[in-house]
Amino acid sequence: MTIMRSKEDLRALYGHPKPIPTNKVIDHVDDYCQRFIALSPFLVLSTQGKDGLVDISPRGDAPGFVEIENKISLLIPDRRGNNRIDTLENLIENPAIGILFLVPGMDETLRIQGVAEIETDSELCAHFSVQNKTPKSIIRVKAQEVYFQCAKALMRSKLWAGDYAIERSSFPAMGEIMKAHTQLDGPAETREEMLERYKDMMY
Template sequence: MFAAPATPSIRKVTAQLTPAYRRMIEASPFFALATSGPRGLDCSPRGDAAGFVRIADESTLLLPERRGNNRIDSLRNLVSDPRAALMFLIPGLSEILRINGHAFLSRNRELCDSFQVNGSAPKIVIVFQIDAVMFQCARAIVRSRLWDQALHRTPGELPTAGSMLADATAGEEGGSAYDAALPERIRTTLY
């Protein structure tokens, strides 16, 4: 049904960071973290200024667990199943960096404090051990035209956070009051 993979698609996989893969991580302001656990799968976004993921060595990444919605689905999963995957995106670049490995959580105060931003340190740092790293070819990004600004949506074209929450809770929460308060809540709780 499928042809054999092209030789470069196999040879691009390494067990540790190459200089080029390292530069991709250092330039990325965003990645998705995929985990698996007793409650099922989770894929969560992570973002900050480019370089927020620290490279401890060619096989180890340090991922600060920034403030979020406190669901901690990924963290719960990692406690029971250390397998994880990362997908790094860089605005304007069509290639994606994929990393498979396993991770554990560190509450080491000195390590957490080293990721402090605006006086706020993460409570947890995810220590990610690389098993395989590779770049993903540009086809998905090119097909989706993800970085094409002519396709970017404007506020009001799609549901707001408040309207999605209202739909999900049968109107018990969310709505315009939620949307009105959201920018200030994000501003004051970003870190």
């Protein structure tokens, strides 16, 4: 087993990037990025807590659910979840954040790194209300590094083509998995029961 121990060893193995990957990073959300964000119904947030562990959290809603406050700041509503609030607790301890935006049908993705703060202004939260449900907080992201990621990863995965899509029934229901992981008594929640429960919990 050979373990890499230095950046020099990594560069000796991989070589150096060409000018475009090196120079493509910008420090603001330009018109191209704004258009991509407006089309995106799904993103993944990455934060890190005081313990050093990295948390990754998916967020999704109708395209445009992330708003552009200005060329530096984005606003992301914190929709109803399970109240673990790992992302929010991490941001209290460490404001660093990374975001990956996806747009169905596009193999390119958009990456934003920066810092974030948690906003609870009532008028701002009300602006993001859906189905008369108002988020308790808004994550304001201040971009520092912004760039488009090339298409190769999604092309290899054939994510939008559906080549690797499975029948959902071929994988255990989440209720069965949660029962095993939590070791709780009682019957496992069926997928039908879960979907019915989510109807009133989506926002």
